[in-house]
Amino acid sequence: MPKAAKVIIASSESDSNMLYATRFFVPDPFLFLEIDGRKKVVMSDLEVDRARSQARVDEVIAYSRVTDALRAAGVKHPGMTDVLAHLLREHGVDEVEVPGNFPVQYADKIREKGFRLQPKPEPFFAERAVKTEAEIEEITHTQRSTEEAVAEAVEVLRRSEIRGDHLYHEGTQLTAEGIRKLIHLELIKRDCLGAHTIVAPGLQGCDPHQTGTGPLLAHQSIILDVFPHSTKSHYYADMTRTVVRGRASDRLKKMYDAVLEGQEIGFSMIRDGADGGEIHRAILKRFEELGFQTGEKDGRMQGFFHGTGHGLGLDVHEPPRIGGVKDILRTGHVVTNEPGLYYPDAGAVRLEDLVVVTDTGCRNLTRFPKQLEL
Amino acid sequence: MPKAAKVIIASSESDSNMLYATRFFVPDPFLFLEIDGRKKVVMSDLEVDRARSQARVDEVIAYSRVTDALRAAGVKHPGMTDVLAHLLREHGVDEVEVPGNFPVQYADKIREKGFRLQPKPEPFFAERAVKTEAEIEEITHTQRSTEEAVAEAVEVLRRSEIRGDHLYHEGTQLTAEGIRKLIHLELIKRDCLGAHTIVAPGLQGCDPHQTGTGPLLAHQSIILDVFPHSTKSHYYADMTRTVVRGRASDRLKKMYDAVLEGQEIGFSMIRDGADGGEIHRAILKRFEELGFQTGEKDGRMQGFFHGTGHGLGLDVHEPPRIGGVKDILRTGHVVTNEPGLYYPDAGAVRLEDLVVVTDTGCRNLTRFPKQLEL
Numbered sequence: 107m108p109k110a111a112k113v114i115i116a117s118s119e120s121d122s123n124m125l126y127a128t129r130f131f132v133p134d135p136f137l138f139l140e141i142d143g144r145k146k147v148v149m150s151d152l153e154v155d156r157a158r159s160q161a162r163v164d165e166v167i168a169y170s171r172v173t174d175a176l177r178a179a180g181v182k183h184p185g186m187t188d189v190l191a192h193l194l195r196e197h198g199v200d201e202v203e204v205p206g207n208f209p210v211q212y213a214d215k216i217r218e219k220g221f222r223l224q225p226k227p228e229p230f231f232a233e234r235a236v237k238t239e240a241e242i243e244e245i246t247h248t249q250r251s252t253e254e255a256v257a258e259a260v261e262v263l264r265r266s267e268i269r270g271d272h273l274y275h276e277g278t279q280l281t282a283e284g285i286r287k288l289i290h291l292e293l294i295k296r297d298c299l300g301a302h303t304i305v306a307p308g309l310q311g312c313d314p315h316q317t318g319t320g321p322l323l324a325h326q327s328i329i330l331d332v333f334p335h336s337t338k339s340h341y342y343a344d345m346t347r348t349v350v351r352g353r354a355s356d357r358l359k360k361m362y363d364a365v366l367e368g369q370e371i372g373f374s375m376i377r378d379g380a381d382g383g384e385i386h387r388a389i390l391k392r393f394e395e396l397g398f399q400t401g402e403k404d405g406r407m408q409g410f411f412h413g414t415g416h417g418l419g420l421d422v423h424e425p426p427r428i429g430g431v432k433d434i435l436r437t438g439h440v441v442t443n444e445p446g447l448y449y450p451d452a453g454a455v456r457l458e459d460l461v462v463v464t465d466t467g468c469r470n471l472t473r474f475p476k477q478l479e480l
Numbered sequence: 481m482p483k484a485a486k487v488i489i490a491s492s493e494s495d496s497n498m499l500y501a502t503r504f505f506v507p508d509p510f511l512f513l514e515i516d517g518r519k520k521v522v523m524s525d526l527e528v529d530r531a532r533s534q535a536r537v538d539e540v541i542a543y544s545r546v547t548d549a550l551r552a553a554g555v556k557h558p559g560m561t562d563v564l565a566h567l568l569r570e571h572g573v574d575e576v577e578v579p580g581n582f583p584v585q586y587a588d589k590i591r592e593k594g595f596r597l598q599p600k601p602e603p604f605f606a607e608r609a610v611k612t613e614a615e616i617e618e619i620t621h622t623q624r625s626t627e628e629a630v631a632e633a634v635e636v637l638r639r640s641e642i643r644g645d646h647l648y649h650e651g652t653q654l655t656a657e658g659i660r661k662l663i664h665l666e667l668i669k670r671d672c673l674g675a676h677t678i679v680a681p682g683l684q685g686c687d688p689h690q691t692g693t694g695p696l697l698a699h700q701s702i703i704l705d706v707f708p709h710s711t712k713s714h715y716y717a718d719m720t721r722t723v724v725r726g727r728a729s730d731r732l733k734k735m736y737d738a739v740l741e742g743q744e745i746g747f748s749m750i751r752d753g754a755d756g757g758e759i760h761r762a763i764l765k766r767f768e769e770l771g772f773q774t775g776e777k778d779g780r781m782q783g784f785f786h787g788t789g790h791g792l793g794l795d796v797h798e799p800p801r802i803g804g805v806k807d808i809l810r811t812g813h814v815v816t817n818e819p820g821l822y823y824p825d826a827g828a829v830r831l832e833d834l835v836v837v838t839d840t841g842c843r844n845l846t847r848f849p850k851q852l853e854l
Contacts (some may be wrong), residue, residue: 287671
């Protein structure tokens, strides 16, 4: 019977499966193997000591120990895949399971050496989607930092002076870039790193991928979507609020109320065993009942045209999804609940909270208030 | 004769070849093709408009246009590699060249569809190592921000009060973590992002991968190694300084002078056509002449046991290398020059500047002073 190993070659800094497998931060690519349920890492001499004290694995092997053995056996310039092949043969392994993003340059060499190599679709570690209490604590910690940073931004908006269409704070005009920088500074103070933070004024918010640029506008929607990770634990959080400095139009208020209601549908349906696809369709249906149609109009998408939610952990987007397709939620999943409505004639509204799926429902990890007008 | 295309599937946020190819920031993976010297990207509907205005490519293709065509032709659930295969066939391409880190899950599918796929070793874009004037400007811009941030940190160290072995500033004890945070905050203010910034007190600096932790120590070496990238251009900079708050030991001073001299050897030898290996060996040799041996002692590496330098650009480490192996420098390469000496009985010294290789020598992009004792 063939014997299989799980293998990753990656930096744990850029690859969340590697970080999940080892809980050890290394900026350069290294080798991870799981054979017979035992986790091993192969580290350069520079990292061996740190790995032995920090990596949550069963064995730390010095890369140079293997290359020395290979050189003694006549291999001239042993490389990463020679080291891997040597260890696999030592354990009688002939099949290798790798993540889908495993580099083809290594895959080709491993296959040339006679191993059967097969990429496994995500989740590479099935258990990764279900968070432990410790993981939920880390996510909550990042979420609190996120809320504190957003609170600083909202406070500046609230205290800002309206002059014509624009906003001024302590004599300076408020811009998307300025508020983004303020949020990033507040995050860094809390050992969190934000990137692509969305501060989208007015109609810019109607493109959900637009991070936002230029002056913030009075009496118009401003979307704040903040999804940093902790530089200590690397766990993400994710929250979106929509605010208006000044007076919101009636149409925008109705959109806001609809999104609030949509989010409540999410909260009420999320539980162990629920199908993300059904939740998403229930929200879409309610939006349509309220007169908010989704579809292409005048060459662009309008209404509610993104997913309702996504799993989150060491990546900002992980399985499961709450969206167009069937995906069953399980107790311990941490997912976002983020319906939105986007109409170029009115503005953009999105509200996003983070919840843990439980046996009977869900627990909201988000504490930040929801208030449209500031 | 076979016809080849260059292909990348990656996010330009996490993959510098993709960013180099398109100059367009996208957090999610997308498809890049270069056929007959023409660059094309295939973007989701959400990104098509932004790509048309920002991506430096010859053609932006809507993903949905291709999937619509495929569905009309009977393909049930067309995916990324179906879209790629369709476009390759349209252009009569049968060979695909991909970067070494190309995901095996896509590589397998492309090969199954009958294409010859070959990973190309780095540099995937040969021209990437030679920087344009505009690129050198961006690197210099990040370097200036780095220097300003390090200046703030050095000023805090300089003004700190020595109490016993420790340092205090405005009543607070100075730690590696505190100074790192200060540097990161100053970088964010300048639209730069630092990670793994090294602030290594005393003997911690003897492990060049140690980022540093705990109280900063008076009269001992403190290594500051800062290598952020601009969040606007994504170009990196890299600088290391070694300082002592208080009095350095005679041995540490001698090490500092030797490293200064080693760096001068680098400056004098770096030029178009020079071999990085020769430069590295010349510095090692001079260190040995000065009595600073390199090698393993008491189970750990001591002396000068890392490379002299590395290329830098959209990645912090790029070709070429100035180290143990032959690598020819060319006009327009931007490389670091960073010799160091590490002895657990004395401390750690590393000095790192950033230079552009020229026809006749090199131009130092670094302006920050070198001063051991503060």
